[in-house]
Amino acid sequence: xxxxxxxxxxxxxxxxxxxxxxxxxxxxxxxxxxxxxxxxxxxxxxxxxxxxxxxxxxxxxxxxxxxxxxxxxxxxxxxxxxxxxxxxxxxxxxxxxxxxxxxxxxxxxxxxxxxxxxxxxxxxxxxxxxxxxxxxxxxxxxxxxxxxxxxxxxxxxxxxxxxxxxxxxxxxxxxxxxxxxxxxxxxxxxxxxxxxxxxxxxxxxxxxxxxxxxxxxxxxxxxxxxxxxxxxxxxxxxxxxxxxxxxxxxxxxxxxxxxxxxxxxxxxxxxxxxxxxxxxxxxxxxxxxx
Amino acid sequence: xxxxxxxxxxxxxxxxxxxxxxxxxxxxxxxxxxxxxxxxxxxxxxxxxxxxxxxxxxxxxxxxxxxxxxxxxxxxxxxxxxxxxxxxxxxxxxxxxxxxxxxxxxxxxxxxxxxxxxxxxxxxxxxxxxxxxxxxxxxxxxxxxxxxxxxxxxxxxxxxxxxxxxxxxxxxxxxxxxxxxxxxxxxxxxxxxxxxxxxxxxxxxxxxxxxxxxxxxxxxxxxxxxxxxxxxxxxxxxxxxxxxxxxxxxxxxxxxxxxxxxxxxxxxxxxxxxxxxxxxxxxxxxxxxxxxxxxxxxxxxxxxxxxxxxxxxxxxxxxxxxxxxxxxxxxxxxxxxxxxxxxxxxxxxxxxxxxxxxxxxxxxxxxxxxxxxxxxxxxxxxxxxxxxxxxxxxxx
Numbered sequence: 151x152x153x154x155x156x157x158x159x160x161x162x163x164x165x166x167x168x169x170x171x172x173x174x175x176x177x178x179x180x181x182x183x184x185x186x187x188x189x190x191x192x193x194x195x196x197x198x199x200x201x202x203x204x205x206x207x208x209x210x211x212x213x214x215x216x217x218x219x220x221x222x223x224x225x226x227x228x229x230x231x232x233x234x235x236x237x238x239x240x241x242x243x244x245x246x247x248x249x250x251x252x253x254x255x256x257x258x259x260x261x262x263x264x265x266x267x268x269x270x271x272x273x274x275x276x277x278x279x280x281x282x283x284x285x286x287x288x289x290x291x292x293x294x295x296x297x298x299x300x301x302x303x304x305x306x307x308x309x310x311x312x313x314x315x316x317x318x319x320x321x322x323x324x325x326x327x328x329x330x331x332x333x334x335x336x337x338x339x340x341x342x343x344x345x346x347x348x349x350x351x352x353x354x355x356x357x358x359x360x361x362x363x364x365x366x367x368x369x370x371x372x373x374x375x376x377x378x379x380x381x382x383x384x385x386x387x388x389x390x391x392x393x394x395x396x397x398x399x400x401x402x403x404x405x406x407x408x409x410x411x412x413x414x415x416x417x418x419x420x421x422x423x424x425x426x427x428x429x430x431x432x433x434x435x436x437x438x439x440x
Numbered sequence: 441x442x443x444x445x446x447x448x449x450x451x452x453x454x455x456x457x458x459x460x461x462x463x464x465x466x467x468x469x470x471x472x473x474x475x476x477x478x479x480x481x482x483x484x485x486x487x488x489x490x491x492x493x494x495x496x497x498x499x500x501x502x503x504x505x506x507x508x509x510x511x512x513x514x515x516x517x518x519x520x521x522x523x524x525x526x527x528x529x530x531x532x533x534x535x536x537x538x539x540x541x542x543x544x545x546x547x548x549x550x551x552x553x554x555x556x557x558x559x560x561x562x563x564x565x566x567x568x569x570x571x572x573x574x575x576x577x578x579x580x581x582x583x584x585x586x587x588x589x590x591x592x593x594x595x596x597x598x599x600x601x602x603x604x605x606x607x608x609x610x611x612x613x614x615x616x617x618x619x620x621x622x623x624x625x626x627x628x629x630x631x632x633x634x635x636x637x638x639x640x641x642x643x644x645x646x647x648x649x650x651x652x653x654x655x656x657x658x659x660x661x662x663x664x665x666x667x668x669x670x671x672x673x674x675x676x677x678x679x680x681x682x683x684x685x686x687x688x689x690x691x692x693x694x695x696x697x698x699x700x701x702x703x704x705x706x707x708x709x710x711x712x713x714x715x716x717x718x719x720x721x722x723x724x725x726x727x728x729x730x731x732x733x734x735x736x737x738x739x740x741x742x743x744x745x746x747x748x749x750x751x752x753x754x755x756x757x758x759x760x761x762x763x764x765x766x767x768x769x770x771x772x773x774x775x776x777x778x779x780x781x782x783x784x785x786x787x788x789x790x791x792x793x794x795x796x797x798x799x800x801x802x803x804x805x806x807x808x809x810x811x812x813x814x815x816x817x818x819x820x821x822x823x824x825x826x827x828x829x830x831x832x833x834x835x836x
Contacts, residue, residue, distance in 0.1 A: 151662060154687060158654035264487030266675055266708045276685040276710075288686045361651045361679045362708045370649045398652075405655030410618065412655060413647045 153285045155402045161291035163378070163398020164298040165356050167391035169371060170379035171301065172350035174390045179322045179342040181240065183384075185247040186227065188372030189254035190347050191354025192365065194220040195269060196262050198355060199363055202270050209272040216355070217348055224347025225340050232343075233336065258365040271359030294356055298391060301349060305387050318342060374401075377416045381423050383430025392432060468542025468565065469773055473515045474766065476500065476759075477535045478546045479528050479556075480571075482520035488674075488704070489548045492571050493518045494746060495755020496545050498735060501742050503763055510771040517541070521552055528552035529559070536563055542775070545759040546571045550620060553577065557585060564775055568765075568782070569758030573624070578803040579833060586782050586802050588721075588758055588795060592621060592696060594806045594828035595719040596628030596669065599694050602717075602810055602823060603667050604636055609692065613642035613665035615656070615680065617672045622646075625671030625696055631830060641665050646676050653683045661689040669694045674705060681712040697721045697808060701750040702817040714815060717822065719808040723791050724819030725753050732791050753791065760790035761797075761804070793825055806831040 169191070176184045184190075198216040201207055207215075231250050235242060273293040278286040309315040321328045321338045328335055357371045374397065382393020397416055405412030423431060468475050480493030500514040508514065517539060519531035528549070535541050536559075543566035547553050550572045557577060560567050561584045569588040570577055573595075578587045603609045614629050616622030626643060633640060642663035644656045657680060660668055668691045670677055677699050684690065697719040699705055705713040723729050725736070725748055735756050739748050746752055765781040766773070783799045793805035810823040 151658065155655060155658055158658065158687070162652045162654065259483060259487070264481075264483070265704065266488070266678065268678075268708045268710045270710075275682050278686065278688060286686075286688055290686070357651065360682060362675050364675070367651070367675075370651045374652075401652065402655040402658075406659050409644045409646075409656050409659060413650060 151284070152403075153282065155406055156399055157285065157287060157291065159399035159402035160395055161294050161398070162360075162402070163395040164294045164391070165353055165360075165394070166371070166375045166378040166397055167382075167394025168294070168298050168301065168356070169350060169353035169375035170382070170390040170394050171305065171387055172346045172353065173376055173379050174384050174387055175305075175346040175349070176342055177379075177384045178387070179318050180232075180339055181322075182232070182243045182247065183376075184346070185244060185372075186250035186254060187247075187346070187350050188354075188368035189251045189258075190220070190223055190227065191350040191357075191372075192368040193254050193258055194223065194347070194351035195354045195358045195363060195367075196258055199267060199269055199358075200262070209270075213272075213355075216351060220347045220351035221344040224343035224345070227347075228340050228343035232339070255365050262365070264364060266362040266364045269355070269358035269363045271355065273359065275360055290356070290359060297352065297356075301352075302388065302391055309387070314338075314341065374416055377420050380420050380430055383433030386430065386432040389430055389432025393430065396431075467775070468540050469512065472512060474509065474512050474543075474773070475515045475517065475539055475541050476543050476545060476762070477517040477519065477532075477539070477541045478544060478755075479519050479521040479531050479552065480546065480548045481523035482518070483522055486523035486548065489523075489571070489751055490520070491746065491749065491752040492546050492548055492755040492758070494743065495739075495752040496759040497755070498739050498742055498752075499756045499759045499763065502734075502738050509763070509766045510769075510773070512773070521549075523549055523552070525549070525551045525555035529555050532556045532559065536560070536565055541565055543568060543762055543778070545569050545762055546755055548572065550574045557582060560584060566762070566775065566778060566782070568762040569760075571754065571758060572621075574620070575624070575833070578801070581800065581802060583779070586761065586797055586804060588761060588792060588804050590697075590719075590721055590793060590805050590808050591628075591803065591831070591833070592624035592671065593628035593631075594831050595696055595808045596625040596671065597632040597828045597830055598808055598826050599669060599696075599717070599719055599810065600629045600632040602826075603669070603692075603694055604632075604638065606823075607667070607692070609667045610638075611641045611664060611666045612638075613644070613660050613663050613668045613691070614640050615644050615646065615660065615668050615670040615672065617676065618645040618647055621698075622671045625669070628828075629669055631832070635830060646672060646680075648673055648676065650676065651679060653679050654687070656680075657683040657687060657689060660684075660691070661687060665691050667692040667694055670699075671696050672699075674699060674701075674708065677705065678708045678712075681709045685712060692717065694718070697750075700811060702811075702813045702819065703747070703749060706813065706817045713813050713817070716813045718811055718813070720750075720811045720819075721792055721808060722750065722753055722757050723809070724811060724821065725750060726819060727791075729791065735791065757790060757792040760792065761785060761788055761795050764788055764790075801833075803833055806834065 197219045201212040273289040275290040277289045317333045378394040378397040379390045382389035404415045478493040480490045482490040500516045504513045521528040548571045568586045573589040573591045693716040695718045700718040768781040769777045788795045793807040795804035807825045807827040812820040814820040
């Protein structure tokens, strides 16, 4: 039983981690906590749903179209909402992203209605593989694990070795210095939002496959993913993923023993971690941002 | 100037303060029309339940097409409260004080209803068939509020009895939403289990917004329950069934009537809803019953864009007793006359349970049907109208 609990915890935790990475990428580059992240993923998932059910296209094509949409959406939100803001404070950024969140939720409710829908995902939660006596692993979990690892490797290589990744890190450290060095910081921000939106959309599709699709479906996962990101350290991408995995395991084991306390355990853990290590478990330095 | 201004301000203030009371005094009808209203979430997170308010409209259209009630047509108002009690208060106040409403019907959300029930009673506005079962609506007696919906406690008791006696299930677990709705179901189930001298093998609560239920489902699996009775919202139910499918746990699922929209539930669970047993406060929407057929045909005529589902049908069901009482009142309509007819309504049955009200008890029914979701979301009737002989409110 404990093995199965850990596997389930790791699977959902990997999903939290993946979504947390989407939040962390923007935070790392521009110090903005994007509260519209969940709804950006939600809209992208609705687009996938629409393409799949209305046009009956194969899943791989719907996936490609959705990722393209997510990239454009991320760039559009950065361009329309963030860029016009004149020297906003952190609070100003938060309000802007909250406004975008409400706009996207209203848009989804208007276009697709509030009735819940089943998201026809490629990987089934019902197709299981027995990995040891009494322990099963479903296709959905395998997909989350594989994807998380691939995205982690990609981001590690991207930020470490690519010119654009290094430009992103430089922009995060000092925007003015980056500008002087010839980095087009506005373009960097735009690409950052696009990447974040893309990763968020993929994670949201995984969440939708496990629950139901409606305009509110990402509210709760976003809160948990954000909590996982703070736990691991918002400034550290591997830390965010490990934070997600830890969160999944803690929630599952705690939820098994004391189910009625499960919804708050994540937030209790955050309070404890922030009190003891404000930068999160894996961040190297403390900058007061959260 | 001051001498003039102060008295003018006092007079204006008096009119401002006193105008709502005057407006609330409107009778809600005249020689040509009877004004009936309903609030409901037409937008926002609970919008799927907004079809209840639209469903009632079908019944009023049928009545109007048949000539109205003693020469008066029904004028029906729907207001979107977005499932927000503060918004409900605002729209109800606006309707009562500006439009003059004779009666409200339906009204989704216990919290919204609780926010306005005293206001409606103070203004002597009737409220028939709230769209949720809340014991506080009817006990202590509210003279202007008449409940149609069977109490969750009664329904859970009836379903538990069915599981134990008819299905021979020995190990039952209960999975419930951590609020008044879920706890009412748990209470009804436990009282029945006590009567059988049995204990639940597990009882697990869930918060309405939780999206990961793996640990809760693992715990239900560990309990080796043969049946799980659930008192949760559609999203939690769908996640529960999907999660159980991932861990290889296949109990007999039993649920309250709130999950009896099989087409919706099958859609959001990817077909996992087949075989689930639920309570029901109405005949199946696909029933061949003449009255049901009449409503179904009317819905096709008046609202072809609407899905003929349980919630839509519920809107008709909640309004039926009011129409019956209005017909019985005759041409000399008044709130008091209608109250008298509602208080003496006996053995009235439309497409819902049999309703009996008296001047002492306004909980109209203790009965539900038991259905099972068959292939292609069809309704299989396992048991007809069944009352709860253990209903605690009957002995009050």
